[in-house]
Amino acid sequence: MVFALTAQWLESQQVNIKRHHWVLFMVLLVGITATCMGVVFTTFTTRHLLNNLQQLVQEQNHLQVEWGQLLLEQSSLVAQGQVEEIAISQLGMEVPTMDKVVVFTGD
Secondary structure, eight states: OHHHHHHHHHHHHHHHHHHHHHHHHHHHHHHHHHHHHHHHHHHHHHHHHHHHHHHHHHHHHHHHHHHHHHHHHHHHHHOHHHHHHHHHHTTOOOOOOGGGOOOOOOO
16 A cells, blocks of 8 residues: 555656656747847847948948038139139129228227
8 A cells, every 4th residue: 555655656756747847848948939039139130230330331421522522612612713703703893992992990
């Protein structure tokens, strides 16, 4: 009788151990799957952000070229000779004579 109870108890313990192994296996499987999904999501996000960064660098380069061209255009338009030429030809302005020049002092 005691032997039968001991054998039955050992069998129930083995079933419990097998059940615990399955639970542990399932927990590990879920953990590994979640980690894999995290890696996939991180890789996708990184590639997307890298693509955006490359587009922004290209736009920055384009804007730098345009800025350089605008600076060159500004420096050519500001040149004294060209300003005077445009003032005379398009606006009908002329250089004043000395008797028409008025000087104001701060006193």
